[in-house]
Amino acid sequence: MMPEPVEQEFDVVVIGAGAVGENVADRVAQGGLSVVLVEAELVGGECSYWACMPSKALLRPGTALHAAQTTPGAKEAVTRTLDAAAVLKRRDYFTSNWQDDSQVAWVKDSGIDLIRGHAWLTAPQGVQVAGLDGTSHRLRARHAVVLATGSMPNTPPIEGLEDVQVWGTREATSASEVPERLAVLGGGVAGTELAQAFARLGSAVTLVTRGRLLGKYPEEAASLVAAGLRADGVELRLHTETQRISTNDDGTLSLRLGDGTTVTADKVLVSTGRHPALEGLGLESIGVEPDDRGQLAITTDNSGLVQGVPGDGPWLYAVGDAAGKNLLTHQGKYEARATGDAIAARARGELNGAPEDWSRYSHTANQHAVPNVVFTDPELATVGRTLETARQDGFNASSVELPIQVAGSSLHSENYEGWAQLVIDEDRQVLLGATFAGPDVSELLHAATIAVVGQVPLNRLWHAVPSYPTISEVWLRLLEKYGL
Numbered sequence: 001m002m003p004e005p006v007e008q009e010f011d012v013v014v015i016g017a018g019a020v021g022e023n024v025a026d027r028v029a030q031g032g033l034s035v036v037l038v039e040a041e042l043v044g045g046e047c048s049y050w051a052c053m054p055s056k057a058l059l060r061p062g063t064a065l066h067a068a069q070t071t072p073g074a075k076e077a078v079t080r081t082l083d084a085a086a087v088l089k090r091r092d093y094f095t096s097n098w099q100d101d102s103q104v105a106w107v108k109d110s111g112i113d114l115i116r117g118h119a120w121l122t123a124p125q126g127v128q129v130a131g132l133d134g135t136s137h138r139l140r141a142r143h144a145v146v147l148a149t150g151s152m153p154n155t156p157p158i159e160g161l162e163d164v165q166v167w168g169t170r171e172a173t174s175a176s177e178v179p180e181r182l183a184v185l186g187g188g189v190a191g192t193e194l195a196q197a198f199a200r201l202g203s204a205v206t207l208v209t210r211g212r213l214l215g216k217y218p219e220e221a222a223s224l225v226a227a228g229l230r231a232d233g234v235e236l237r238l239h240t241e242t243q244r245i246s247t248n249d250d251g252t253l254s255l256r257l258g259d260g261t262t263v264t265a266d267k268v269l270v271s272t273g274r275h276p277a278l279e280g281l282g283l284e285s286i287g288v289e290p291d292d293r294g295q296l297a298i299t300t301d302n303s304g305l306v307q308g309v310p311g312d313g314p315w316l317y318a319v320g321d322a323a324g325k326n327l328l329t330h331q332g333k334y335e336a337r338a339t340g341d342a343i344a345a346r347a348r349g350e351l352n353g354a355p356e357d358w359s360r361y362s363h364t365a366n367q368h369a370v371p372n373v374v375f376t377d378p379e380l381a382t383v384g385r386t387l388e389t390a391r392q393d394g395f396n397a398s399s400v401e402l403p404i405q406v407a408g409s410s411l412h413s414e415n416y417e418g419w420a421q422l423v424i425d426e427d428r429q430v431l432l433g434a435t436f437a438g439p440d441v442s443e444l445l446h447a448a449t450i451a452v453v454g455q456v457p458l459n460r461l462w463h464a465v466p467s468y469p470t471i472s473e474v475w476l477r478l479l480e481k482y483g484l
């Protein structure tokens with residue numbers, strides 16, 4: 001006989017204890033509300049164990065080595081290649097060996113309840129949990145339920161894919177061995193970063209993508225990254241469809257490509273994008289139906305409130321990858337802080353209706369300034385609008401571009417190659433976006449984020465003097481080229 005469910009009431013129920021769910025729970029707890037986090041796997045989610053942390057831990061040693069190899073004086077001291085076993089060991093450290101004890105301790109210390117199990121909605125403000133320990137929970141949320149369930153990998157329509165064992169990003173980031181030959185499908189951020197990480201660890205890597213590399217980024221910046229990958233021996237098969245995948249008798253895998261050629265590899269990584277993890281969440285019970293493509297989709301307002309949901313007042317929110325706006329940890333955590341504060345303010349009666357733009361309860365930066373770093377070598381860092389998206393959004397936009405050739409970059413490494421772009425709103429004379437590509441440019445990005453969010457007039461930005469000799473001097477050159 002099934003045991004009776006445990007009935008519990010909380011002010012807020014958060015489904016999913018990734019970085020984003022943890023942050024919502026923290027803010028509502030700080031706002032004086034009782035909150036429970038429900039997590040089906042590891043507390044800390046994708047970023048901590050299978051995404052940001054391990055991928056960056058795999059990339060960083062290669063970047064450090066390459067920096068030394070391109071700096072005379074240091075170069076002579078570097079006589080060996082990467083120690084793959086040591087790199088994997090360091091990656092294991094950054095994933096805490098896939099143990100979540102320290103994050104569980106933080107949850108408890110923060111006054112947040114935790115239930116390990118799979119949760120779904122049963123009714124407005126009602127959540128059922130199948131506990132991993134066999135217990136069943138029936139939860140009622142007095143003020144809010146927050147969906148922070150993350151995202152799932154897309155499965156590309158490739159013949160034979162269902163019958164073979166491939167890597168997703170989870171298997172790649174937690175790999176215990178470096179495959180001799182790796183084929184990567186998808187030329188987005190995940191595929192590009194992991195292709196370089198494994199190439200530098202010793203794999204012969206072929207990356208196959210149907211468009212150009214990093215197609216969402218300005219072409220000049222993306223082509224510097226492509227050159228970096230090629231220099232590491234990655235074979236780039238761009239503008240190429242993959243038609244079929246099959247297993248060979250020796251256990252290797254073969255990809256038949258649209259141009260009639262075949263790529264054979266020991267492992268194949270499929271990294272062709274992700275979609276919000278909304279399946280199995282009981283959304284049908286509150287009237288959310290799959291769209292024409294059979295996918296569940298939700299719309300949220302600027303405080304994360306899901307639109308068009310039945311119930312008595314605002315109660316269902318979605319944040320982070322689950323909301324599907326920006327699949328980035330830092331931006332999801334930003335949404336989480338605002339949403340958590342909005343829930344607490346609504347509970348106190350201090351916030352009615354949608355929050356004002358740029359108030360602490362609003363995700364306004366999502367529309368203007370989402371920072372984004374591709375952690376390859378060279379790096380690609382971008383914030384805000386590209387010239388193309390600015391014009392699509394109706395801005396009277398112009399741009400100014402330059403190769404990064406300043407004293408700081410020439411000192412940084414031999415033959416430093418970089419590229420920078422500012423996108424300008426001609427009507428208001430403020431920045432709409434910026435892109436930097438080159439070794440170690442990611443630390444330039446926050447200055448651009450501040451300028452975009454602060455809508456700093458260009459004639460005031462002129463007075464922000466970059467230190468000499470730093471790579472940031474490219475800011476001055478760009479403003480000079482613009483005509484200041």
Ligand SMILES: Cc1cc2nc3c(=O)[nH]c(=O)nc-3n(C[C@H](O)[C@H](O)[C@H](O)COP(=O)(O)OP(=O)(O)OC[C@H]3O[C@@H](n4cnc5c(N)ncnc54)[C@H](O)[C@@H]3O)c2cc1C
Nearest residue numbers: 016018020040045046051052119149150320321327328329
């Ligand atoms: C390879 C890779 C590298 C990346 N690198 C970066 C990077 O460098 N920087 C960056 O900003 N972003 C990066 N990202 C994106 C980043 O990982 C995500 O944006 C981030 O993890 C989203 O956090 P989240 O809390 O919304 O979701 P998640 O971290 O996915 O957490 C969701 C949690 O919800 C749980 N869950 C789901 N459904 C249920 C349910 N029904 N009941 C209970 N629990 C449930 C899941 O088990 C999971 O723990 C990377 C992604 C990938 C794939």
Ligand SMILES: NC(=O)c1ccc[n+]([C@@H]2O[C@H](COP(=O)([O-])OP(=O)(O)OC[C@H]3O[C@@H](n4cnc5c(N)ncnc54)[C@H](O)[C@@H]3O)[C@@H](O)[C@H]2O)c1
Nearest residue numbers: 156157186187188189190191271272273274327373374375
């Ligand atoms: N440094 C970072 O911040 C970082 C790193 C990795 C991942 N991420 C996040 O994780 C998410 C997922 O990364 P991703 O690289 O998988 O997604 P993505 O959307 O960046 O790239 C998907 C790639 O797959 C290709 N593709 C899509 N469908 C295909 C098909 N049917 N056949 C062949 N190719 C196909 C696309 O053309 C594109 O090149 C991203 O949205 C990103 O925000 C962030």
